[in-house]
Amino acid sequence: MSKQLTRSARKRFGQNFLVDDRVIEAILASIRASAADAIVEIGPGHGAITEGLYASQCDLTLIELDRNLVPGLLASFVSKTPGRCRLLNEDVLKVDFGQFSSPLRIVGNLPYNISTPLLFKLLELGDQIQDIHVMLQKEVVNRIAAVPGESAYGRLGVMIQATASVEPLIEVPPESFAPPPKVDSGVIRIIPCARKRSLIASMQTLTHVVRQAFSQRRKTLRNNLKDILTSEEFEVLGINPQDRPERLSVQTYVELCNYLDRKERNI
Ligand code: SAM
Numbered sequence: 001m002s003k004q005l006t007r008s009a010r011k012r013f014g015q016n017f018l019v020d021d022r023v024i025e026a027i028l029a030s031i032r033a034s035a036a037d038a039i040v041e042i043g044p045g046h047g048a049i050t051e052g053l054y055a056s057q058c059d060l061t062l063i064e065l066d067r068n069l070v071p072g073l074l075a076s077f078v079s080k081t082p083g084r085c086r087l088l089n090e091d092v093l094k095v096d097f098g099q100f101s102s103p104l105r106i107v108g109n110l111p112y113n114i115s116t117p118l119l120f121k122l123l124e125l126g127d128q129i130q131d132i133h134v135m136l137q138k139e140v141v142n143r144i145a146a147v148p149g150e151s152a153y154g155r156l157g158v159m160i161q162a163t164a165s166v167e168p169l170i171e172v173p174p175e176s177f178a179p180p181p182k183v184d185s186g187v188i189r190i191i192p193c194a195r196k197r198s199l200i201a202s203m204q205t206l207t208h209v210v211r212q213a214f215s216q217r218r219k220t221l222r223n224n225l226k227d228i229l230t231s232e233e234f235e236v237l238g239i240n241p242q243d244r245p246e247r248l249s250v251q252t253y254v255e256l257c258n259y260l261d262r263k264e265r266n267i
Contacts, residue, residue, distance in 0.1 A: 002178040005046065009179055013066045014111025018048040018135075020176035027187055028052035030169050031107060031133050038101050042092045042108030042118070042134075045069060047076055049107060060085045061100060063092045093117060103130035110134050112181075116156065119144075119190070123163050126197055132190040133169075141168050141186035153246045155214045159207065161250045162200060164192045200254055201261035209257050213245040221245060228260065 002019050009015040018024055027049055033039060033056035040061045044050040046069065053060055054077050062073055062085070070089050078085050088095060093114060097104070106122055106129060115136050122129055136144075139152075145166050146152035160166060170187040174180035200206055215224050222234070222241035234241040237259060239252065248256075 005178040008068075010066060010068075014043075014113055015045065015066070016109075016177035016179060016181045017045050018109055018176060019178045020172075023170065023172050023176045024048055024052065026170050027107075027133065027135070030187065030189065031105070033058045033105070037105050038103070039105045039107055040097075040100060042106065043111060044073055045109070047073060049109060050077060053107065054085065057084070058105075059101070062087045063090060063095055065089070065091050093121065097122075097125055097128065100128075102128040104128060105130050106132040106134070108134050110136060112137050112140075115140060119160065123160065123190075123192055124203075126163075126192055127194050129192050131192075133187060134190070135172065135185050135187050137181075138171060138184040138186040141188045144188060144190070148247055148249050150246070154217070155210050158210050158214075158250050158253050160190065162206060162254055163197045163203075164190050165196075166190050199258075201258040205261045205264070206254065206257040209260060210253055213248070213253070217245060219244070221248070229256075233259075 005017045005019065009017065031053070033053050035057035037056070037058040039053055039058045040063060041050055041053060042063050044062045044064050050062065050073070060077070062077070064070065064073060064087065067089055070087065073087050078087050110118065115134070119132070122132060140156070142152045143154060143156045144160050145168050146154070146157045167189045168186055169189055172185040172187065174182070174184065209228065212228060213221060213224050220242050221239065221244070224245060231241065237256060239248065239256070
Protein backbone atom coordinates (compact mmCIF):
# COMPACT_ATOMS: atom_id res chain seq x y z
CA MET A 1 0.00 0.00 0.00
CA SER A 2 2.82 2.41 0.98
CA LYS A 3 4.60 1.72 -2.32
CA GLN A 4 1.42 2.35 -4.27
CA LEU A 5 0.83 5.66 -2.44
CA THR A 6 4.43 6.70 -3.04
CA ARG A 7 4.12 5.97 -6.77
CA SER A 8 0.86 7.89 -7.09
CA ALA A 9 1.92 10.90 -4.96
CA ARG A 10 2.08 14.20 -6.84
CA LYS A 11 4.90 16.39 -5.64
CA ARG A 12 3.37 19.66 -6.81
CA PHE A 13 0.40 19.05 -4.49
CA GLY A 14 2.72 18.40 -1.53
CA GLN A 15 1.45 14.84 -1.22
CA ASN A 16 2.92 12.88 1.67
CA PHE A 17 0.21 10.49 2.76
CA LEU A 18 -0.09 9.37 6.38
CA VAL A 19 0.40 5.61 6.70
CA ASP A 20 1.09 5.32 10.44
CA ASP A 21 -2.03 4.15 12.27
CA ARG A 22 -0.71 5.24 15.65
CA VAL A 23 -0.19 8.79 14.43
CA ILE A 24 -3.61 8.83 12.77
CA GLU A 25 -5.20 7.61 16.03
CA ALA A 26 -3.30 10.20 18.06
CA ILE A 27 -4.49 12.99 15.74
CA LEU A 28 -8.08 11.80 15.96
CA ALA A 29 -7.83 11.48 19.76
CA SER A 30 -6.64 15.07 20.05
CA ILE A 31 -9.47 16.34 17.81
CA ARG A 32 -12.23 14.32 19.54
CA ALA A 33 -14.73 14.94 16.77
CA SER A 34 -18.42 14.53 17.60
CA ALA A 35 -21.75 14.58 15.80
CA ALA A 36 -22.26 18.17 16.97
CA ASP A 37 -19.19 19.42 15.05
CA ALA A 38 -18.92 21.11 11.67
CA ILE A 39 -15.48 20.09 10.40
CA VAL A 40 -13.59 21.21 7.31
CA GLU A 41 -10.75 18.89 6.33
CA ILE A 42 -8.17 20.43 4.05
CA GLY A 43 -6.37 18.06 1.69
CA PRO A 44 -8.02 14.75 2.68
CA GLY A 45 -5.90 12.87 0.13
CA HIS A 46 -6.77 9.17 0.34
CA GLY A 47 -8.79 9.72 3.51
CA ALA A 48 -6.30 8.70 6.24
CA ILE A 49 -7.74 11.18 8.75
CA THR A 50 -11.10 11.54 7.00
CA GLU A 51 -12.21 8.04 7.94
CA GLY A 52 -12.11 8.74 11.67
CA LEU A 53 -13.70 12.17 11.29
CA TYR A 54 -16.48 10.69 9.14
CA ALA A 55 -17.11 7.93 11.70
CA SER A 56 -17.86 10.56 14.36
CA GLN A 57 -21.03 11.48 12.39
CA CYS A 58 -19.91 15.12 12.23
CA ASP A 59 -20.89 17.47 9.43
CA LEU A 60 -17.87 17.17 7.12
CA THR A 61 -16.61 19.34 4.27
CA LEU A 62 -13.60 18.08 2.33
CA ILE A 63 -11.48 20.49 0.30
CA GLU A 64 -9.12 18.66 -2.08
CA LEU A 65 -7.30 20.24 -5.00
CA ASP A 66 -6.15 17.09 -6.79
CA ARG A 67 -8.95 15.92 -9.08
CA ASN A 68 -7.41 12.44 -9.31
CA LEU A 69 -8.38 11.96 -5.65
CA VAL A 70 -11.98 13.08 -6.11
CA PRO A 71 -13.56 9.76 -7.25
CA GLY A 72 -12.14 7.90 -4.22
CA LEU A 73 -13.34 10.53 -1.76
CA LEU A 74 -16.80 10.63 -3.34
CA ALA A 75 -17.13 6.85 -3.22
CA SER A 76 -15.82 6.41 0.34
CA PHE A 77 -17.58 9.32 2.02
CA VAL A 78 -19.69 11.86 0.12
CA SER A 79 -21.97 9.56 -1.85
CA LYS A 80 -22.75 7.49 1.26
CA THR A 81 -24.21 10.43 3.19
CA PRO A 82 -24.45 13.49 0.91
CA GLY A 83 -26.51 15.29 3.58
CA ARG A 84 -23.63 15.55 6.02
CA CYS A 85 -20.55 15.25 3.81
CA ARG A 86 -19.50 17.28 0.78
CA LEU A 87 -16.41 17.76 -1.35
CA LEU A 88 -15.01 20.90 -2.93
CA ASN A 89 -12.44 20.15 -5.64
CA GLU A 90 -10.73 23.54 -5.18
CA ASP A 91 -7.63 25.31 -3.98
CA VAL A 92 -8.32 25.99 -0.29
CA LEU A 93 -6.65 29.39 -0.56
CA LYS A 94 -9.41 30.45 -2.98
CA VAL A 95 -12.33 29.02 -0.99
CA ASP A 96 -14.73 31.50 0.60
CA PHE A 97 -15.18 30.19 4.16
CA GLY A 98 -18.16 32.52 4.59
CA GLN A 99 -20.28 29.85 2.83
CA PHE A 100 -19.85 27.39 5.75
CA SER A 101 -21.85 27.26 8.95
CA SER A 102 -19.90 28.19 12.06
CA PRO A 103 -18.27 27.60 14.44
CA LEU A 104 -15.99 25.54 12.23
CA ARG A 105 -13.32 23.06 13.23
CA ILE A 106 -10.42 22.89 10.79
CA VAL A 107 -8.33 19.77 10.29
CA GLY A 108 -5.54 19.08 7.82
CA ASN A 109 -2.26 17.40 7.10
CA LEU A 110 -1.24 20.42 5.12
CA PRO A 111 0.85 20.71 2.01
CA TYR A 112 3.78 22.65 3.39
CA ASN A 113 3.88 25.30 0.68
CA ILE A 114 0.45 26.69 1.62
CA SER A 115 0.56 26.31 5.40
CA THR A 116 1.50 29.87 6.37
CA PRO A 117 -0.88 31.76 4.02
CA LEU A 118 -3.63 29.31 4.96
CA LEU A 119 -3.18 29.88 8.71
CA PHE A 120 -3.35 33.65 8.21
CA LYS A 121 -6.48 33.26 6.08
CA LEU A 122 -8.11 31.12 8.79
CA LEU A 123 -7.14 33.44 11.64
CA GLU A 124 -8.69 36.37 9.78
CA LEU A 125 -12.02 34.57 10.14
CA GLY A 126 -11.83 35.08 13.93
CA ASP A 127 -14.83 33.68 15.77
CA GLN A 128 -16.01 31.65 12.80
CA ILE A 129 -13.23 29.17 13.58
CA GLN A 130 -13.57 27.10 16.76
CA ASP A 131 -10.19 25.40 16.51
CA ILE A 132 -7.52 24.25 14.08
CA HIS A 133 -5.59 20.96 14.18
CA VAL A 134 -2.93 20.83 11.51
CA MET A 135 0.17 18.86 10.61
CA LEU A 136 3.03 21.13 9.61
CA GLN A 137 6.77 20.94 9.25
CA LYS A 138 8.13 20.61 12.78
CA GLU A 139 10.21 23.71 12.24
CA VAL A 140 7.05 25.70 11.49
CA VAL A 141 5.32 24.27 14.59
CA ASN A 142 8.34 25.41 16.62
CA ARG A 143 8.18 28.88 15.13
CA ILE A 144 4.45 29.20 15.83
CA ALA A 145 4.84 28.14 19.48
CA ALA A 146 8.18 29.86 20.22
CA VAL A 147 8.51 32.16 23.23
CA PRO A 148 10.62 35.35 23.52
CA GLY A 149 14.35 34.70 23.59
CA GLU A 150 14.17 31.50 21.52
CA SER A 151 15.81 31.54 18.11
CA ALA A 152 12.56 30.29 16.52
CA TYR A 153 10.64 33.29 17.93
CA GLY A 154 9.73 35.69 15.15
CA ARG A 155 7.01 37.17 12.99
CA LEU A 156 4.98 33.97 12.57
CA GLY A 157 4.84 33.23 16.30
CA VAL A 158 4.02 36.81 17.31
CA MET A 159 1.26 37.20 14.71
CA ILE A 160 -0.42 33.88 15.53
CA GLN A 161 -0.02 34.08 19.33
CA ALA A 162 -1.41 37.64 19.27
CA THR A 163 -4.81 36.31 18.18
CA ALA A 164 -4.82 32.66 19.25
CA SER A 165 -3.57 30.15 21.79
CA VAL A 166 -1.26 27.48 20.41
CA GLU A 167 -0.31 24.01 21.61
CA PRO A 168 2.09 21.61 19.88
CA LEU A 169 0.60 18.12 20.23
CA ILE A 170 2.39 15.34 18.37
CA GLU A 171 5.81 14.94 16.77
CA VAL A 172 5.73 12.90 13.58
CA PRO A 173 8.80 11.33 11.94
CA PRO A 174 9.23 11.06 8.13
CA GLU A 175 8.58 7.25 8.19
CA SER A 176 4.94 7.92 9.10
CA PHE A 177 4.29 9.10 5.54
CA ALA A 178 4.44 7.68 2.03
CA PRO A 179 6.53 9.01 0.45
CA PRO A 180 8.53 10.16 3.51
CA PRO A 181 9.20 13.92 3.53
CA LYS A 182 12.77 15.15 4.07
CA VAL A 183 11.93 16.79 7.40
CA ASP A 184 10.18 16.00 10.69
CA SER A 185 6.57 17.09 11.09
CA GLY A 186 4.33 17.99 13.98
CA VAL A 187 0.67 18.49 14.80
CA ILE A 188 -0.37 21.72 16.47
CA ARG A 189 -3.67 22.92 17.94
CA ILE A 190 -4.51 26.58 17.37
CA ILE A 191 -7.54 28.14 19.07
CA PRO A 192 -8.51 31.63 17.86
CA CYS A 193 -9.26 33.88 20.82
CA ALA A 194 -11.82 36.69 20.46
CA ARG A 195 -10.55 38.37 23.66
CA LYS A 196 -6.97 38.56 22.36
CA ARG A 197 -8.19 39.84 19.00
CA SER A 198 -10.25 42.55 20.68
CA LEU A 199 -7.12 43.96 22.35
CA ILE A 200 -5.49 44.72 18.97
CA ALA A 201 -6.43 48.16 17.62
CA SER A 202 -5.40 47.38 14.04
CA MET A 203 -4.17 44.11 12.53
CA GLN A 204 -2.65 46.10 9.71
CA THR A 205 -0.54 48.15 12.13
CA LEU A 206 0.48 45.04 14.07
CA THR A 207 1.53 43.31 10.82
CA HIS A 208 3.55 46.38 9.84
CA VAL A 209 5.32 46.90 13.17
CA VAL A 210 6.17 43.21 13.62
CA ARG A 211 7.51 43.00 10.07
CA GLN A 212 9.67 46.09 10.68
CA ALA A 213 10.90 44.89 14.06
CA PHE A 214 12.06 41.54 12.67
CA SER A 215 13.33 42.96 9.36
CA GLN A 216 16.92 42.40 10.55
CA ARG A 217 16.99 39.96 13.46
CA ARG A 218 20.56 40.70 14.47
CA LYS A 219 20.04 44.44 14.65
CA THR A 220 18.59 46.36 17.59
CA LEU A 221 15.02 47.59 17.86
CA ARG A 222 16.36 51.15 17.62
CA ASN A 223 17.74 50.34 14.19
CA ASN A 224 14.79 48.33 12.89
CA LEU A 225 12.13 50.74 14.20
CA LYS A 226 13.96 53.98 13.49
CA ASP A 227 11.34 55.12 10.97
CA ILE A 228 8.51 54.38 13.41
CA LEU A 229 9.64 55.27 16.96
CA THR A 230 11.68 58.14 18.43
CA SER A 231 14.04 57.66 21.40
CA GLU A 232 11.49 59.40 23.65
CA GLU A 233 8.77 57.05 22.51
CA PHE A 234 10.94 54.01 23.30
CA GLU A 235 11.29 55.43 26.80
CA VAL A 236 7.58 56.23 27.24
CA LEU A 237 6.71 52.68 26.13
CA GLY A 238 9.32 51.18 28.46
CA ILE A 239 11.07 49.38 25.60
CA ASN A 240 14.85 49.13 25.63
CA PRO A 241 15.98 50.32 22.17
CA GLN A 242 19.16 48.22 22.47
CA ASP A 243 17.16 45.00 22.67
CA ARG A 244 16.90 42.64 19.71
CA PRO A 245 13.41 42.01 18.31
CA GLU A 246 13.18 38.50 19.79
CA ARG A 247 13.32 39.92 23.34
CA LEU A 248 9.87 41.60 23.17
CA SER A 249 6.81 39.68 24.32
CA VAL A 250 3.72 39.31 22.15
CA GLN A 251 1.91 41.61 24.58
CA THR A 252 4.54 44.33 24.10
CA TYR A 253 4.16 44.09 20.32
CA VAL A 254 0.41 44.55 20.76
CA GLU A 255 0.97 47.57 23.05
CA LEU A 256 3.37 49.02 20.49
CA CYS A 257 0.81 48.49 17.73
CA ASN A 258 -1.93 50.18 19.78
CA TYR A 259 0.32 53.13 20.61
CA LEU A 260 1.18 53.63 16.91
CA ASP A 261 -2.48 53.30 15.95
CA ARG A 262 -3.47 56.01 18.48
CA LYS A 263 -0.63 58.21 17.22
CA GLU A 264 -1.72 57.78 13.60
CA ARG A 265 -5.27 58.72 14.51
CA ASN A 266 -4.10 61.62 16.72
CA ILE A 267 -5.88 60.33 19.79
N1 SAM B 1 -4.71 14.10 4.53
C1 SAM B 1 -3.96 13.16 3.72
C2 SAM B 1 -3.10 12.30 4.61
O1 SAM B 1 -2.87 12.73 5.75
O2 SAM B 1 -2.66 11.24 4.15
C3 SAM B 1 -3.14 13.86 2.62
C4 SAM B 1 -2.11 14.85 3.14
S1 SAM B 1 -1.03 15.49 1.89
C5 SAM B 1 0.30 16.06 2.89
C6 SAM B 1 -1.76 17.05 1.42
C7 SAM B 1 -3.08 16.97 0.67
O3 SAM B 1 -3.51 18.32 0.34
C8 SAM B 1 -3.00 16.24 -0.67
O4 SAM B 1 -4.12 15.40 -0.80
C9 SAM B 1 -3.04 17.35 -1.73
O5 SAM B 1 -3.56 16.95 -2.97
C10 SAM B 1 -3.91 18.40 -1.04
N2 SAM B 1 -3.67 19.78 -1.47
C11 SAM B 1 -2.51 20.33 -1.90
N3 SAM B 1 -2.65 21.64 -2.15
C12 SAM B 1 -3.95 21.94 -1.86
C13 SAM B 1 -4.71 23.14 -1.93
N4 SAM B 1 -4.17 24.29 -2.32
N5 SAM B 1 -6.02 23.09 -1.58
C14 SAM B 1 -6.59 21.92 -1.17
N6 SAM B 1 -5.90 20.75 -1.09
C15 SAM B 1 -4.61 20.76 -1.43
